[in-house]
Each structure stands twice: as structure tokens, then as C-alpha cells.
Amino acid sequence: MRKKLLLIMALLLMVPLLAWTPAKADTIKIGSLLTTTGDLGPMGNRMANAARLAIEEINAQGGLLGKNVEFILENDNCEPAKGLERIKKLIDINGVKVIVGAMISGSSFSGGPYASRKNVALISPSATAAKLSEQRWTKWFFRTCLRDDLQAKVLADIVLDKGFSRLATIVLDNTYGQGLEIGLVKILKAQGWKGKHVAAVRYDQKKKDYLTQLQQIKDSKPDVIFASTYADDGIIVFKQALDLGLDKIPWLGCDGNYGSGLFKEPKSAQFMEKAFLAGTRSAGGLTKAYDTFARAYKDKFGEPPEVYCDTTYDAVWVVAEAIKKAGKYDGKAIRDAMETIKLDGASGPISFNETCDRASGTFELWKVAKDPTAKTGYRNVRIKLVTIH
Amino acid sequence: MVNWAQVFVNSGITGSLYLIGAVGLTLTYGLSKFPNFAHAEFITLGAFFGYIVAEPLGLGLPPSLIVAFLVTGLVGLLCYRVIFQPLSKKGATLIHLMVASIALGLVLRYSIGSIWGWEPLYFKTSWPSFDIGIIRITGLWIWLIFVAITLSIIMHLILVHTRIGKAIRATKSNPELALASGININRVILVTWFIGAGLAAVAGIFRAANTQIWPMTGWDIILPIFAVAILGGIGNFYGSIVAAFIIGLAENLGVVALMTLGLSTSYRIAIAFIILILTLIIRPEGLAMLFRRS
Numbered sequence: 001m002r003k004k005l006l007l008i009m010a011l012l013l014m015v016p017l018l019a020w021t022p023a024k025a026d027t028i029k030i031g032s033l034l035t036t037t038g039d040l041g042p043m044g045n046r047m048a049n050a051a052r053l054a055i056e057e058i059n060a061q062g063g064l065l066g067k068n069v070e071f072i073l074e075n076d077n078c079e080p081a082k083g084l085e086r087i088k089k090l091i092d093i094n095g096v097k098v099i100v101g102a103m104i105s106g107s108s109f110s111g112g113p114y115a116s117r118k119n120v121a122l123i124s125p126s127a128t129a130a131k132l133s134e135q136r137w138t139k140w141f142f143r144t145c146l147r148d149d150l151q152a153k154v155l156a157d158i159v160l161d162k163g164f165s166r167l168a169t170i171v172l173d174n175t176y177g178q179g180l181e182i183g184l185v186k187i188l189k190a191q192g193w194k195g196k197h198v199a200a201v202r203y204d205q206k207k208k209d210y211l212t213q214l215q216q217i218k219d220s221k222p223d224v225i226f227a228s229t230y231a232d233d234g235i236i237v238f239k240q241a242l243d244l245g246l247d248k249i250p251w252l253g254c255d256g257n258y259g260s261g262l263f264k265e266p267k268s269a270q271f272m273e274k275a276f277l278a279g280t281r282s283a284g285g286l287t288k289a290y291d292t293f294a295r296a297y298k299d300k301f302g303e304p305p306e307v308y309c310d311t312t313y314d315a316v317w318v319v320a321e322a323i324k325k326a327g328k329y330d331g332k333a334i335r336d337a338m339e340t341i342k343l344d345g346a347s348g349p350i351s352f353n354e355t356c357d358r359a360s361g362t363f364e365l366w367k368v369a370k371d372p373t374a375k376t377g378y379r380n381v382r383i384k385l386v387t388i389h
Numbered sequence: 390m391v392n393w394a395q396v397f398v399n400s401g402i403t404g405s406l407y408l409i410g411a412v413g414l415t416l417t418y419g420l421s422k423f424p425n426f427a428h429a430e431f432i433t434l435g436a437f438f439g440y441i442v443a444e445p446l447g448l449g450l451p452p453s454l455i456v457a458f459l460v461t462g463l464v465g466l467l468c469y470r471v472i473f474q475p476l477s478k479k480g481a482t483l484i485h486l487m488v489a490s491i492a493l494g495l496v497l498r499y500s501i502g503s504i505w506g507w508e509p510l511y512f513k514t515s516w517p518s519f520d521i522g523i524i525r526i527t528g529l530w531i532w533l534i535f536v537a538i539t540l541s542i543i544m545h546l547i548l549v550h551t552r553i554g555k556a557i558r559a560t561k562s563n564p565e566l567a568l569a570s571g572i573n574i575n576r577v578i579l580v581t582w583f584i585g586a587g588l589a590a591v592a593g594i595f596r597a598a599n600t601q602i603w604p605m606t607g608w609d610i611i612l613p614i615f616a617v618a619i620l621g622g623i624g625n626f627y628g629s630i631v632a633a634f635i636i637g638l639a640e641n642l643g644v645v646a647l648m649t650l651g652l653s654t655s656y657r658i659a660i661a662f663i664i665l666i667l668t669l670i671i672r673p674e675g676l677a678m679l680f681r682r683s
Contacts, residue, residue, distance in 0.1 A: 173653045173654075200648070203653070203654050203655060204653075204654070204655035206609070207609070207655070207657060207658055208609060211402070212396065212640075212641045212644040215392065215395050215396070218392070219391055219395075232509050235509075235601065236600050240599075243525070243527045244518075244525055245518060264511060265513075266515065267515060
């Protein structure tokens, strides 16, 4: 009797197991590779939240192809080697047919070839390196963010427009800083610019003293200076530039030196207010779709979305639309459908060009103005919007 | 065109900072016979003490230099008394003491981090800039150069004319003989640690006011400071004056050269490192020979 009871109990225990297994096979999987630990961790976690929000909305609308959507997130810890390993795991073990990522250009480079061989498309919300479009597998690598060279084009237009002829650059010595510097000079030359690139500084973010570099720039007598910095190093660059009297020359900035982080130090803010002719940045947050997204995000996570949250959210929606359009969960079919997707996303209208990059984007030109109501006494103000194709 | 006058002035500014930072290191190294890696944290600690006096308390630069000198000096003295002196008495060798100093440095650095946070802070005081001919200089740099020169004169007077100065020199060149002559070696070493850590604090304040302040402030500049101490000859004050300006000049000329060659100025820090290695290979005693009395 006891034995029978035990047997029945064991069988009963197996019931949920039986019920669960087919349900698992009955979801549509969307893989994702972001950086959720380390220096970029906070940013990556916010992006992951944006993706989760999109997945939740998709499921609330009835999922895809009649099935629920399952989101599988992996973390590369900002290491390209780990990124490849995680992409292999997503494809070979989880069996995903499309991946939102990689967040960083490094892991996109390392994981891209493998994913394309396995017929799995990547769609990155934040890898901006222009070189990613020159790879053999670029047809398998989509982006909802804007490439660095588009930003460089906006900057080049300002230089040409104002007739500057002696350009000096001071940029971070990393892919981002170099990309903007190289892109800017290349585009200027291609447009028949007669001017000279009189000084090029690439500095180490960790060596926080740029006096002599700035002095060299001053001695090269530029009529315009382009700076690509992050916040904490930017503060020192601008503060020391003020000490050297470089505020008399017009400066151009970019997305790296946008934001109140640069105004923590009054001299840096004072310098930017005086010297900055214009800076550029990707102009997210202009559409109704963005407001809806931002409100939903804040309601769910208790904080407003930050940089690249909108492009992550959009990337998930692009994938969803592509799966719907493909009509089946197949890597090649999803990729082909993705190429034709047109979507009014939170980050603006999205469509893809022949290298599967975002076909157009809107940038904001900004400057720094005094604002007694702001905590630091300064804020960024919009000059105008520029749409680039 | 390179503005050479400005390059030399900048070298002087860089050199002044390294000199103030290196004096303490070279003296404690010379007397206690081990390189104190926690010297970097004395620099950071001083910068934070100075920041508190200068900014939240709003007392300005001179009081912040004095307070930071005294407080950090005491911390340095305590560190020696509580950690390194007992270790030495137990027969710890150079390696043991060096590793202990690295450990002390880590403890101090992360304690600073958890007390004041890792977010960089900035001195809010605005220094006026002047143009003297083709040279541009700020009030802060004038202060820095003034302090470096005053320090050199005071240290010279102390070393040559006072009892403690003579005791320091005697202890450095021959501890046994100094002990036999009735010099209280322990007291001499404690005084040296006090002065050394105090001067590190002064360097920290200038570095912080010129750039930013965070728990790695000292670590950011410890390599060139070590290069100055070694090039100048360990324990040799006069050698470090010359060495500080050689390193300052090399770094600034290096930036000019790197830019002329179209290379990244990220390699700037490597210049001090190369000088350090070359000194160790070619002339391990540094510039000390130049200042030895025959």
C-alpha cells in the first residue's frame, strides 16, 4: 500500500514536469548580449530594462506567431572574447535565431562572424564603430544607433559652413575618440576642404594633465578646435584650456561632452559657455513615441531612461516586427524581413540601408548657456536639429 | 611654431610638483631603507584634507597647505611608528617592508574611497591667469613654483644648519656611526616621516587644484615621483631638485616630440618610466655623485 502511494506521489510530481516541457518549446526566443557588469554595467542594466519593457509589451499584445516571447540576456563584462563565447552559448545552447546586441563594438567584432555563419542576425543598439559596416558579414549586423561617422559629417558641415581653415583636434585615445577625429578629417578632405589639420592630440584618459598638449594646440594657431572627451577628463581639458586662454578660439564638441557632468567644475562650465560654438549629439527623445516609452519606463523602473535605452527598446521591436513579417522563427527569414522593416520607434523613424545601418538620423546641435535655476548654473541648450542621410 | 618659453615654464611647473612629492619619498627611502609605496596615499590624503579646509570651510590655499601638511605628517609618523618600526625591529627585510607599504597603501586608498567616494571632486577656487610676454601663467602655478623654491631653501637650511638636519644626514650615511655618536636614530626617522608625509600632502593639494581629486590622485603621479627619487639618488635632496626638473622637462619635451611625430600623447607617462629604467641600468646611484662632498 505504502509502495503504491509513493508511486502515485512520484507520478504526480512528474506532472508539472510534463506540462512544463512542451510549454518551453512553445516560446519565441530573443537573445541579447549586453554589458551588465563593470564600468558600463549601470548603462547596460538600464538598456536591459528597456529591452524587458519591450518584451513585456509584445507579450501583452499576444506575443509573436501565437507564442509568448522569451528574453534571454547574456553579459560579456565588456570583454570581446567573452562576448563571442556568450553568443555561441545563445545560438548553440539556447537555440536563438536573432540577438539584440552586442552593446559594445568589441563584442560585435568578435561575435559577428560566428553569428553570421550560423544564420543569426545581430542588431546592436549601441555599437557605433564605423568599421563594423566594412565587414563581410555586415548584412547580418544591424544597428538602431547612429554610426560615429554620421556625427563626424555633421561636424564637418559646421567647419565647411563657417569657412574654418586651421583645424586642431584633441580626442580621447580610444576607438570612439579616434573614430570621430579620423572621420571628421576624412569627410572634410572628401568634400574638398582646403584647410589644414594643424594639430592632433590623442590623450590618455587616465593622465589627468593636458597642459602641454593644449599649449601645442595653441602654438599651432588653429581657428577651430574639436574636442571629443568624456565628462571627468573633459572637465580638466576645458579648465586647463581656460587657464591657457584658449577660450578665444571657437570649439566644437560631440556627444561625449554633452551633459551637466561637465559643469561640476565652474571653470569648465565657464569655458564651455564662452568657447563652444556647437556640439553634436544624437537627438533621441523628439517623438511622441519617445514620451510614451519614457513614461512606461519610469513607471516600471522608477527612473527615467538614459542613453541608448530608446535604441535598445526599438531594437527589440524591430526584431518583433521582423519575426511577424517572416511568419516563422527562422534566422535567414528574420534577417531578410528585418532589412525591409520601417518603424516609428522611440528613437525616431527607423529603416536600414544597404549595410544594414540605420538609414537616417537626427542630430541636435547644442551649446552651453548660463541658467541661474540649474544646480550648476549652466545647462545645454539646443541650437537646431540636423537630419542626415 | 613651438612656444619654447612656455614649454620651459610648463616643465618648471611639472618639475616643482614632482619635487615636492619626491622629497618625502627620497628621505624616508634613504633613512628607513625601503621604498614606501603608501607615499602615493599620503599625497591623496593630503589632497583631501586640503580640499576640506579650502572648499567646504572656505579658508583658501595657504591654510589648507599648512593644515594638510600637519595632519598628513602625523598620519605618516603614526604609520611608521605603528607598522614599519615594529616590523623593522622584528628583522623585516626590504621586501617585507615594501609589501607592507603596498598593503598600507591599499588600505588607505580604499578607506579614502569609502569615506569620500570615487566621484572626482574639484577645487572651486578660480585662479587668475596672466600673460607675461608670450608666457601664460596662472596664480596657482605661481604659488606652486613659490612653494617649491621656498621648500628647497628651507630644506637646505635645515639639512646644513640645524641639529636635526645634521642628524638626518648622519643617520642616512651611516646609521651605526650615528647611533654611536649619541644620535637618537628613531627620533630622526620619525621626524623624517613626518616631514615627508607632510610634503606629500602639499604636492597632493597642488595636483588636485590643477586637475581633480579622487582616491587615485596620488597613484596617478607616483611613477614620475619614484623616477625623480631614483634619478636624484635615493635619500639625496639636492639630487632630487635636479632630477625633478629633468623629468619635468623630459615629459614636456616628450609631448612636443610625440605630437611632432604624430603619435598619441598617451605615451607621455612612459617617458618617466624610460628614464627610471635607464637610470637603474646605467647609473643606479642616480645623480647623487654630483652632490657628494669630497
